[in-house]
Amino acid sequence: MSRREGPPAWMDLVIQWYCKSELLEDLQGDLHEYYERNSKKGRTRADFIYLLDVVKFCRLYTIRNPKIVGRMTFFNLVGNYFKTSTRSLIRNRLFSTINIAGLAISMSIGILMITYISELLSFDTFHKKADRTFRIVSRYESISNDPFDLASTSVFIGKKLKEEYSGFEDLLIMRRNFRKDIAKGDNIIALSGLYSTREFFDVFSFNLISGNPATALEAPYSLVLTEETAKKLFKDKNPVGEIVTSGDESYTITGVMENIPRNSHIQFEALASFETLDSKNRNLEGTTLYNWSSIWQNHVYLVLPKGESPDRINGALVEIADVENAKTDRYTINHKLENILKIVPGEEMSNQIGPSMAWIGIWQLVLLTLFVIVSACFNYTNLSIARSLRRAKEVGVRKVVGASRKQVFTQFIFEAVIVSVVSLFISYILFLLFRPGFKELFLENGMLSLEFEWIYGLYFLAFALLIGLVAGVLPSIFLSKLKAISIFRDASSIKLLKGVNLRKVLIVIQFTISIFLIIGSTIAYRQYKFALNFELGFETENVLNLSLQNNDSKVLKAEIEKLPEVSKISRSGMIPNTGEVWAERFKYNDPLDSVEAYVNFTDKNYFDLHQYEFVAGGTFPFDQEEGDAKFVIIDELMRKRFNFETPESAIGETLTIVSERDNPKVEIAGVVSEFQYVKVHNEPEPCAVIQGTPEDYRHLNLLVQTVDPIALMDKLESIWSSIDKVHTFEALFYDEQIQEAYDSQATLFKIFGFLAFLAISIATMGLLGMAVFTTETRIKEISVRKVMGATVRHLVFILSKGFVVMLLVAAAIAIPLAYLFFSEMVMEDFVNRITIGPLELLSGVALVFTIGFLTISWQTRKAARTNPAEMLRNE
Amino acid sequence: MKGTNLGEFEEVVLLTIASLMDEAYSVNIVDEISKVTGRKTKLGVVHAVLKRMEDKGLITSELGEPTKERGGRRKRFFQVSHGGKIALLKSKEQRDKLWNLIPDVVFQGVR
Numbered sequence: 007m008s009r010r011e012g013p014p015a016w017m018d019l020v021i022q023w024y025c026k027s028e029l030l031e032d033l034q035g036d037l038h039e040y041y042e043r044n045s046k047k048g049r050t051r052a053d054f055i056y057l058l059d060v061v062k063f064c065r066l067y068t069i070r071n072p073k074i075v076g077r078m079t080f081f082n083l084v085g086n087y088f089k090t091s092t093r094s095l096i097r098n099r100l101f102s103t104i105n106i107a108g109l110a111i112s113m114s115i116g117i118l119m120i121t122y123i124s125e126l127l128s129f130d131t132f133h134k135k136a137d138r139t140f141r142i143v144s145r146y147e148s149i150s151n152d153p154f155d156l157a158s159t160s161v162f163i164g165k166k167l168k169e170e171y172s173g174f175e176d177l178l179i180m181r182r183n184f185r186k187d188i189a190k191g192d193n194i195i196a197l198s199g200l201y202s203t204r205e206f207f208d209v210f211s212f213n214l215i216s217g218n219p220a221t222a223l224e225a226p227y228s229l230v231l232t233e234e235t236a237k238k239l240f241k242d243k244n245p246v247g248e249i250v251t252s253g254d255e256s257y258t259i260t261g262v263m264e265n266i267p268r269n270s271h272i273q274f275e276a277l278a279s280f281e282t283l284d285s286k287n288r289n290l291e292g293t294t295l296y297n298w299s300s301i302w303q304n305h306v307y308l309v310l311p312k313g314e315s316p317d318r319i320n321g322a323l324v325e326i327a328d329v330e331n332a333k334t335d336r337y338t339i340n341h342k343l344e345n346i347l348k349i350v351p352g353e354e355m356s357n358q359i360g361p362s363m364a365w366i367g368i369w370q371l372v373l374l375t376l377f378v379i380v381s382a383c384f385n386y387t388n389l390s391i392a393r394s395l396r397r398a399k400e401v402g403v404r405k406v407v408g409a410s411r412k413q414v415f416t417q418f419i420f421e422a423v424i425v426s427v428v429s430l431f432i433s434y435i436l437f438l439l440f441r442p443g444f445k446e447l448f449l450e451n452g453m454l455s456l457e458f459e460w461i462y463g464l465y466f467l468a469f470a471l472l473i474g475l476v477a478g479v480l481p482s483i484f485l486s487k488l489k490a491i492s493i494f495r496d497a498s499s500i501k502l503l504k505g506v507n508l509r510k511v512l513i514v515i516q517f518t519i520s521i522f523l524i525i526g527s528t529i530a531y532r533q534y535k536f537a538l539n540f541e542l543g544f545e546t547e548n549v550l551n552l553s554l555q556n557n558d559s560k561v562l563k564a565e566i567e568k569l570p571e572v573s574k575i576s577r578s579g580m581i582p583n584t585g586e587v588w589a590e591r592f593k594y595n596d597p598l599d600s601v602e603a604y605v606n607f608t609d610k611n612y613f614d615l616h617q618y619e620f621v622a623g624g625t626f627p628f629d630q631e632e633g634d635a636k637f638v639i640i641d642e643l644m645r646k647r648f649n650f651e652t653p654e655s656a657i658g659e660t661l662t663i664v665s666e667r668d669n670p671k672v673e674i675a676g677v678v679s680e681f682q683y684v685k686v687h688n689e690p691e692p693c694a695v696i697q698g699t700p701e702d703y704r705h706l707n708l709l710v711q712t713v714d715p716i717a718l719m720d721k722l723e724s725i726w727s728s729i730d731k732v733h734t735f736e737a738l739f740y741d742e743q744i745q746e747a748y749d750s751q752a753t754l755f756k757i758f759g760f761l762a763f764l765a766i767s768i769a770t771m772g773l774l775g776m777a778v779f780t781t782e783t784r785i786k787e788i789s790v791r792k793v794m795g796a797t798v799r800h801l802v803f804i805l806s807k808g809f810v811v812m813l814l815v816a817a818a819i820a821i822p823l824a825y826l827f828f829s830e831m832v833m834e835d836f837v838n839r840i841t842i843g844p845l846e847l848l849s850g851v852a853l854v855f856t857i858g859f860l861t862i863s864w865q866t867r868k869a870a871r872t873n874p875a876e877m878l879r880n881e
Numbered sequence: 882m883k884g885t886n887l888g889e890f891e892e893v894v895l896l897t898i899a900s901l902m903d904e905a906y907s908v909n910i911v912d913e914i915s916k917v918t919g920r921k922t923k924l925g926v927v928h929a930v931l932k933r934m935e936d937k938g939l940i941t942s943e944l945g946e947p948t949k950e951r952g953g954r955r956k957r958f959f960q961v962s963h964g965g966k967i968a969l970l971k972s973k974e975q976r977d978k979l980w981n982l983i984p985d986v987v988f989q990g991v992r
Contacts, residue, residue: 012952029932032944035954036907036924042950062925067932 013041013056021060026070033063080416090400091421101393102425104775105386108768109429112382113473114436115764118444118456119375120465121437125454126363129269129350133211135309140316140343142306142323143355148337157305157349158182158357162298163326163341164306171322175309178205182303182359184278186252187732188229190239194732197235199276200359201283209307210272216246217261228279230261235275257282268455271349273360298330301339305359307346316343361453374757377519378764383477384512385772386422390481391509392779394488401485402493414486422478423471430470447753480508510812513776516769517816517854518823523765524850525824527758529842533833534751536686536840538744542583543681544616546740551581552706552722553736557729559703560631565725566708571718574615574709579607579702581740582683584747591664592694594648600664601647603640604683604691607698613639613678615709622653623676626697635697638672642680644692653677663696672696685747687836707740715739766854773809774861781805781869789874801870806862813858817851887972891939893918894930895969898940899961906945906956907931931959939965 012018021034037059044052095102130136142163147153164179181201188197206212207219214222215233222230229250236245236259245259257278266273287293294300310316323341331338344352354364401414409417441456554562559577567575580586590605610626612618626637638661642653650656656677662669675697683693696702712718719737726735738746745752781788788801796804825842833839840846887895897913898905907928914922934940941962944955961969 031954032907032957033928035948035951035956036928038951038954039908040924059924063928065929067929 012038013053017053017057017060021063024064024070025068029068033068037063080413083413083417084420087417087420088424090417091424094397094421095425098393098396100778101389101775104771105389105425106429106432108382108385108771109426109473109477110432110436111764111768112379113426113429113433113470114440115375115761116379116469116473117430117433117437117466118441119372120469121456121458121462122454123351123368123372124459124462124465125269125456126351126368130271130346132267132269133346135209135211136347137345138310138312138314139209139346140308140310140319141346141349142308142341143344144301145340145342146301146337147339155353155355156301156357157355157359157362158302159304159306159341160298160301160339161296161304161306162300162330163323164304165296166326167306167308167319167322171319173310173314173318173322175311176205176208177309178209178307179203179280180206180305180307180359181280181283182305182357184274184276186255188239188250188252188257188276190248190250193239195235195238196732197276199274199278200272201278201280203280206277209309212266213264215262215264216244217263219261222261223277223279224281225258225260226279226281226285227255227257228260228281229257230263230277231259232263232275233265236262268453269350271346271358271360271362298333299337299339302357308343316345319343363453371757374523374761377523378761378768379473381516381519381765381768381772383473384516385768385775386425386477387480388509388512388772389775389779390418390422390478391484392776394481394485397485398488398493401488402490405488405490411486415482418482418485419475419478422482423474426470426474426477427467429473430466434466447756509776510808513769513772513812514816514819516765516772517813517858518820520762520765520769521817521820521850521854522824522827523758523762524853525820525847526828527755527762528846528850529824529828529833529840530751530755530758532840532846533687533836534748534755536838537748537751540682540686540838543679544582544618546616546744548710549616549740550708550710550737551740551743552708552726554704554706555730555733555736559700559706562725562729563706565729566706566722569718569721569725571710571712571721572708573711574611576611576615576707577609577698577703578612578705578707579605579698581705581743582606582681583685584743585685587684590694590696592644592648593662593664594659601644601692603644603694605693606683606695607635607702608695609698609703612695612707613676615707618678618681621677621679623657623674626675630697630699632699634670635672635699637675637697639676639678639695640674641678641693643690644694645677647692661694686838687833689837762850766857769854770857770861773858774865777805777809777862777865780808781865785869785872785877788869789872789877792870792874793878798867798870802863802866805866805869806859809858809862813855817855821847821851887939887968890926891930891934892969892972893920894927895934895939895961895965898959899966899969903958905959907959910959934965935959937964938962939968 018034021037022030025033037056040059041052041056044055133139141157142159144156144159145153146156161179161181164177167174168177179202184197184199184201186197187194202223204221204223206223207214214230217230222228231239231245239245239250240248245262248259250257250259260279263277283295287295308319310319320342323343327338327340331340349358350361351363351365351368354366355362404414404417445454445456552562552566563575563577566572580588588605589602591600591602593600609629613620613625621642623639625639630636640648640656640661645653645656648656648661650659656674659674660671661674662671678695680690681693682690684690710718722737723735784805788805791801791804825847829842893914894910897910897917900917901909901913907924910931911922911924911927914920914927931940931942935942939962940959942957942959945958947953947955
């Protein structure tokens with residue numbers, strides 16, 4: 007081991023670290039001198055004393071000042087950075103405009119996303135016990151269908167938990183579909199609300215304005231109104247204790263609660279006590295309310311004690327499910343707990359109690375938004391690097407004066423941040439402009455307000471900083487790398503072409519995104535039109551569907567039939583091809599074989615009116631005005647499913663409808679060829695039309711012949727209001743209803759279209775910037791070429807060549823990508839869909855090419871036409 | 882006025898620096914104080930006092946040539962400044978005045 011001289015090195019490092027540099031040298035020297043002396047008496051001892059000294063000399067006057075000074079330079083220079091940045095921005099007006107406009111456009115949808123997601127995340131946070139309030143969700147699996155997840159559950163599970171298990175503070179059972187016309191004197195309003203057990207106000211933090219929260223929902227026929235509803239019904243009077251009527255039932259108002267905040271996943275106008283249902287059903291024979299399988303309309307919430315994990319209750323739920331599922335082999339139902347904060351946004355589930363939003367949809371939107379934002383950042387990066395020669399001298403001077411690389415980097419990041427913050431303000435104005443449109447497109451029932459809250463201001467600022475950072479990082483690295491000496495020695499030695507590949511890649515990516523989005527919107531549009539014009543197997547033209555809303559169909563029909571414009575009239579339960587689905591289970595001779603079929607209930611005129619095509623038999627022989635249905639009409643799919651050899655052989659056979667109580671038998675009256683019951687992109691299933699009885703009807707179908715539909719609507723409405731004074735008249739042409747049903751596809755097309763528009767605008771602006779830059783830098787070359795005899799056409803060709811290649815590469819990437827994405831992912835499950843052909847794929851490309859080429863040629867032609875003498879005069 | 886008068890230890894250090902002339906650097910000062918006064922002094926104390934007096938302007942300092950024994954580090958040599966000299970003289974003057982006032986009888990038997 008080599009003998010070391012002096013004290014251990016690490017001790018020296020300690021003192022060097024903390025000690026002021028002006029004191030360090032002699033202090034350390036002194037200590038070393040002492041060390042020398044001490045080491046004669048033993049090294050360990052000397053080491054120890056040295057260490058003590060090092061520690062002892064760590065005093066206020068020896069410690070270095072914290073490095074504030076180094077950091078202060080940024081703040082000292084901010085003024086200067088700001089000045090140079092704004093000057094440079096103003097000098098390059100075109101480029102600044104392109105940058106700021108692009109960033110502002112993309113940031114406005116960024117702001118929208120931030121507002122949108124923040125507001126979604128605020129859902130249900132106002133409940134004081136939110137973190138330990140859970141609801142029970144269900145998963146239903148049967149042999150014939152895919153499993154599906156429900157936000158609803160059974161009353162059974164709620165009661166079972168309450169009676170036989172413990173480990174929760176409160177348990178609440180609710181049921182949807184409390185729909186009544188509530189009357190107070192002459193004032194009648196249609197209310198929709200929920201049934202709830204009395205724990206409602208313990209579990210949730212909704213406040214009662216008047217009434218006792220503990221007992222408000224205890225007695226049967228108790229009703230709690232929201233403030234808004236109470237106003238409608240009672241004006242300014244306090245309604246507590248008042249009696250209201252609904253048909254032959256009467257309810258007591260036991261409370262008025264504050265209006266429900268927008269960000270609650272539970273929305274209602276009124277709450278009725280669950281006891282109302284209980285008292286009706288408790289002793290009723292054959293009631294299905296308490297069945298294990300009645301999982302479609304009920305919701306169970308519970309509050310766990312503080313610090314308790316949901317595992318125990320989940321265990322109990324599995325235990326109960328094991329016992330109950332063993333009783334049948336037709337289906338299995340499983341339950342689990344879900345925290346109420348995870349509902350909006352949350353998993354995708356059916357039968358939600360109120361508004362819902364699935365994470366998957368949010369991520370898709372965020373992804374598309376990112377595309378556009380990234381594209382705008384690329385513009386900034388590209389143009390800044392391209393223009394860096396202009397700033398090179400400035401960087402050189404700064405470096406000579408003593409700026410470090412880090413400082414130059416900071417300066418250009420700062421400049422990018424200035425641009426992004428300026429863009430932020432413009433983007434907020436843009437955001438205000440398209441907010442109403444967005445709300446209308448995506449947010450039904452005004453689920454979100456998208457109003458500004460002060461906290462969003464911070465998010466926006468953080469977002470702007472981030473954008474500045476992302477956009478500015480590459481140019482800043484590029485500029486800070488420049489060496490002062492090479493800048494001054496020979497400015498042309500800085501390779502302008504440095505980073506050219508990077509720039510090309512960025513432009514290609516931008517155009518790939520644009521082409522991808524535009525192909526997406528083309529495909530979505532074509533699929534939408536395809537669905538609207540699909541051959542349905544029946545006629546919808548001039549069919550007006552009028553919603554009965556529980557009115558007597560006979561009375562209304564008799565009145566409307568008198569109108570000369572109405573040539574035919576029929577009644578039906580549901581409207582096919584609008585997304586609505588009703589189902590029943592049928593059996594033929596084999597008791598073990600049953601078929602789940604989509605059904606409708608109609609009268610005998612329905613088929614004639616809609617021009618269904620019968621392959622055998624005909625419509626129902628008569629209309630059943632009371633009692634059970636006697637006949638059924640099936641489609642070809644159903645006939646084949648039950649193995650009837652020919653359509654004719656099915657006529658007269660009897661099918662059994664499997665139901666909870668009696669199993670009615672129906673005779674097959676006719677067979678129609680296949681028709682579109684479900685929406686066009688869904689899998690067709692066997693369909694049956696059962697002879698309707700008055701309680702089955704929900705709609706009147708009118709075949710109308712008129713040149714003035716508005717006048718007809720007025721006539722119909724006056725008939726309606728003479729019969730029903732409570733509900734508003736609702737009638738729509740069948741074609742409009744179909745159009746509404748395919749709104750989601752229209753929305754898809756609008757989003758893609760809108761984003762494609764933004765992406766193309768941004769990419770085109772970027773392209774324009776690059777074209778201007780290239781022609782500017784090559785203006786001398788162009789002039790020389792022109793003097794030598796090059797034609798304008800030739801020059802345009804030379805200048806545009808590079809860009810055209812980039813567009814081609816972008817198209818080569820985007821086309822297969824879009825094809826795979828839409829054909830293999832988005833539309834994979836669509837049964838009836840358009841084939842994605844050259845028309846869909848190439849039309850977008852053609853559009854982008856045209857725009858791109860116009861942009862380039864505008865600039866290049868301008869350059870090619872300049873008079874070379876003007877350019878070369880000063881050489 | 883506080884601050885114009887020297888502290889006791891300050892005075893000792895100042896006098897030592899004055900007496901050491903060109904050889905007054907911290908380690909030497911500590912050694913000299915121990916040798917002359919017999920007081921055990923620590924480098925830390927002396928170092929702090931030197932720093933304080935330099936701030937007050939009583940002494941000045943400069944770095945010397947690098948020496949081998951200190952691992953090539955330079956020594957900081959101290960000199961009493963004009964202000965320091967005045968302060969020392971003033972202090973001596975005050976004491977002499979007081980001494981002169983004391984009658985000889987007071988110290989009879991002690992000397």
